[in-house]
Amino acid sequence: MSAPAPLANERSRLAVAGARATVAAGLREQPRRDVWLNAVFAGLLLLAILIALAGLTALLIQAFIKGAPALSSDLFTNVPSTLNPDKAGFRPAILGSLELIAGVILFVVPVGIGAAIYLEEYADGSKWWNRAIEVNIQNLAAVPSIIYGILGLAFIVRGPLDLGFILVAGSLTLALLVLPLVIIASREAIRAVPDSIRQGSLALGATKWQTIRTQVLPASIPGIATGVILAVSRALGEAAPLLLVGATVFVTFDPTPFSEDGFSAMPVQIFQYFQRPQDEFQTLAAAGVIVMLVVLLAMNSFAIWLRNRYEQRW
Amino acid sequence: MSDGIGAGPAGELSRRLRAPSPRYGEKVIQGLLAFCGLLSVVTTTAIVLSLLGPTIGFFEIVPGDEFFFGIDWTPQFEPPSFGVLAIVAGTLNVALWAMLVAVPVGLGAAIYLSEYATPRVRKTVKPVLEILAGIPTVAIGIFAVSFLLPEIIQPLWPGDLHGGVEKPFMAGAASLGIGLMVVPIIASISDDAMSAVPRGLREGAYAMGATKMKVATRVVFPAALSGIVASVVLAISRAVGETMIVLIAGGSQPNFTLWFNEAIQAMTAYIGVTATGDISTGTVDYKSVFAVGSVLFAMTLTMNLISIRLVRKYREVYE
Numbered sequence: 005m006s007a008p009a010p011l012a013n014e015r016s017r018l019a020v021a022g023a024r025a026t027v028a029a030g031l032r033e034q035p036r037r038d039v040w041l042n043a044v045f046a047g048l049l050l051l052a053i054l055i056a057l058a059g060l061t062a063l064l065i066q067a068f069i070k071g072a073p074a075l076s077s078d079l080f081t082n083v084p085s086t087l088n089p090d091k092a093g094f095r096p097a098i099l100g101s102l103e104l105i106a107g108v109i110l111f112v113v114p115v116g117i118g119a120a121i122y123l124e125e126y127a128d129g130s131k132w133w134n135r136a137i138e139v140n141i142q143n144l145a146a147v148p149s150i151i152y153g154i155l156g157l158a159f160i161v162r163g164p165l166d167l168g169f170i171l172v173a174g175s176l177t178l179a180l181l182v183l184p185l186v187i188i189a190s191r192e193a194i195r196a197v198p199d200s201i202r203q204g205s206l207a208l209g210a211t212k213w214q215t216i217r218t219q220v221l222p223a224s225i226p227g228i229a230t231g232v233i234l235a236v237s238r239a240l241g242e243a244a245p246l247l248l249v250g251a252t253v254f255v256t257f258d259p260t261p262f263s264e265d266g267f268s269a270m271p272v273q274i275f276q277y278f279q280r281p282q283d284e285f286q287t288l289a290a291a292g293v294i295v296m297l298v299v300l301l302a303m304n305s306f307a308i309w310l311r312n313r314y315e316q317r318w
Numbered sequence: 319m320s321d322g323i324g325a326g327p328a329g330e331l332s333r334r335l336r337a338p339s340p341r342y343g344e345k346v347i348q349g350l351l352a353f354c355g356l357l358s359v360v361t362t363t364a365i366v367l368s369l370l371g372p373t374i375g376f377f378e379i380v381p382g383d384e385f386f387f388g389i390d391w392t393p394q395f396e397p398p399s400f401g402v403l404a405i406v407a408g409t410l411n412v413a414l415w416a417m418l419v420a421v422p423v424g425l426g427a428a429i430y431l432s433e434y435a436t437p438r439v440r441k442t443v444k445p446v447l448e449i450l451a452g453i454p455t456v457a458i459g460i461f462a463v464s465f466l467l468p469e470i471i472q473p474l475w476p477g478d479l480h481g482g483v484e485k486p487f488m489a490g491a492a493s494l495g496i497g498l499m500v501v502p503i504i505a506s507i508s509d510d511a512m513s514a515v516p517r518g519l520r521e522g523a524y525a526m527g528a529t530k531m532k533v534a535t536r537v538v539f540p541a542a543l544s545g546i547v548a549s550v551v552l553a554i555s556r557a558v559g560e561t562m563i564v565l566i567a568g569g570s571q572p573n574f575t576l577w578f579n580e581a582i583q584a585m586t587a588y589i590g591v592t593a594t595g596d597i598s599t600g601t602v603d604y605k606s607v608f609a610v611g612s613v614l615f616a617m618t619l620t621m622n623l624i625s626i627r628l629v630r631k632y633r634e635v636y637e
Contacts, residue, residue: 038529038531038532039529041529041531042529042530042531042532045531045534045535046430046434046530046531048426049426049427049429049430049434050430050434051426052422052423052424052425052426052427052430053426053427053430053431053443055423056423056424056427056447056450056498056501056502056505057443057446057447059450059498059501060446060449060450060453060498062461062465063453063457063458063461063465063498066461066464066465067457067460067461070464114354115354115357116354118350118351118353118354118355119351119354119355119357119358121351122348122351122352122354122355123355126348126351126352127355136359137355137356137358137359139623139626140358140359140362141358142622142626143362143619143622143623143626144358144361144362146552146555146556146559146618146621146622146625147365147559147615147618147619147622148558148559148560148561148586148614148615148618149559149561150559150561150586150589150590150611150614151365151369151559151611151614151615151618152365153589153590153593154365154368154369154589154593154607154608154611155361155364155365155368157368157593158368158369158371158372158608159364159367159368162599163368180361183357183358183361184358187358211337211341211344212344213343213344213347213348234452237452238452240454241452241453241454241455241456241457242454242455243454243455243456243561243562244455244561244562244565244586244590247590247593247594248589248590248593248594252594271454271456271562274456274457274460275456275459275562275565275566278456278460278566286464289460290460293456293457293460296454296456296457297453297454297457300452300453300454301449301452301453303452304448304449304452305445305449308445308448308449312445
């Protein structure tokens with residue numbers, strides 16, 4: 005506490021002393037019950053966060069212990085086998101996942117960023133249809149993935165697009181699933197660019213699109229990249245919609261995008277190995293989980309690091 | 319601008335400011351971008367349409383009251399019975415027990431991060447929790463069956479207590495797995511909501527002599543309530559829509575019960591099991607997938623809209 009200012013007279017000095025004593029008495033007398041409850045409460049909160057972290061740790065440790073015996077480079081080079089678990093691997097599934105993800109990126113990056121630019125830079129937020137698009141995107145982000153599987157089955161594999169059970173159909177289904185995530189993240193990144201930058205650019209004679217292309221987009225790239233990486237890692241881990249669009253066939257060859265012979269993906273292959281009763285296949289499934297966890301955790305960590313590193317305060 | 323006598327330098331300026339060309343490129347780009355925005359509407363329309371057609375076909379075969387009020391889901395029997403309540407109960411069973419675990423843990427973590435943790439702890443723990451959100455659900459499902467069930471549930475609730483047999487699948491294992499999955503959703507969104515409560519409210523309460531717990535529970539928590547409720551509703555929506563965890567850990571036995579100790583079949587698991595491989599179009603089984611999908615879509619749509627509205631509300635108050 006700083007020294008009290010010199011006082012004009014004795015009466016105000018007394019008044020201040022009295023007030024100070026009252027406040028001090030009040031503060032010292034914090035009810036014992038409150039202090040005790042506070043400690044218990046803090047302990048419970050700490051317990052909650054420890055439970056969450058323990059769950060994560062247990063999951064990682066358990067996967068590593070179970071899958072370690074099957075970890076070898078054979079996982080990446082061998083094809084699945086129903087008879088021979090020692091020789092079975094994930095090659096078609098890994099290639100399938102990579103091709104699926106390449107398709108997702110090709111679709112989701114231009115369309116997702118385009119939609120975000122439209123909603124942030126062009127759309128008039130006071131018009132009901134633009135607000136409807138916004139609510140619609142937020143809802144789509146939380147529609148169950150299996151519903152996207154149904155969409156893929158009835159609309160892309162069969163129905164209007166009628167592509168058949170090919171890898172591209174699976175790719176398109178996954179792309180539609182993660183598109184809202186990319187749009188939401190890109191919009192937030194674009195919104196964070198201050199208006200003064202746009203106005204400066206327009207005042208120098210740039211057109212609207214030149215402003216967006218040369219000022220707004222470069223400034224929002226880190227946020228957009230974070231959103232895209234998180235979305236892609238979600239697509240990579242998703243199994244449910246792929247079950248419906250044909251990724252369940254037993255595939256022992258390298259998949260190609262337009263072949264009707266079938267395709268496979270990492271999470272689906274893990275699921276199929278895990279369903280076999282033999283212990284060896286369970287180990288194989290656990291080894292597959294390790295591979296996925298390493299890839300996905302690396303991607304997510306990179307995305308979160310990117311966000312924190314380039315988080316810009318204007 | 320008119321070419322009046324007084325135009326002079328002003329007219330000159332406006333002529334120079336006018337674009338030298340009509341800029342059709344700009345219009346084309348705007349059109350393309352609008353098309354990207356509209357694609358999301360197309361997606362929703364496509365979802366509704368692809369659900370609706372076969373669902374109507376389904377109700378031409380199966381009467382509505384059997385579907386909506388029946389409690390036996392046995393499509394493979396002869397004659398088949400399509401009482402959707404059996405698998406709705408499976409879904410609600412898992413979601414209910416998952417929330418009983420995830421809401422206290424998630425909210426506890428959120429309050430700790432927003433009110434108690436030092437900035438340093440917060441900066442390390444929050445990303446770790448977000449990483450938990452990125453674990454594929456297949457991995458969580460396998461973890462639920464091969465660790466949570468034998469190491470957590472069975473020791474706490476041994477088979478001797480209920481007939482002496484350890485069950486290989488039960489709703490409880492799937493619930494714990496889903497709980498683990500949605501904790502980061504609840505913790506992250508609730509933490510954002512509580513961190514958005516203005517400092518002044520907290521400082522006012524501290525000045526009145528409140529303890530940290532009182533500030534957290536009576537000031538910050540109520541002020542952030544709509545955001546917190548939104549996070550929980552979103553988590554329920556995720557739990558209801560989750561497929562792989564219930565497919566791996568919940569079993570495939572439609573069971574009209576809310577008791578965690580039973581094998582069940584959730585709506586998503588039914589869709590995932592039935593619609594794989596070469597299911598032929600036009601059969602009742604095929605159509606039933608879409609009827610169940612419609613119920614699922616309606617349930618999650620309702621919850622999502624509630625959650626979106628609540629998030630809006632709290633954003634309006636504190637931004």
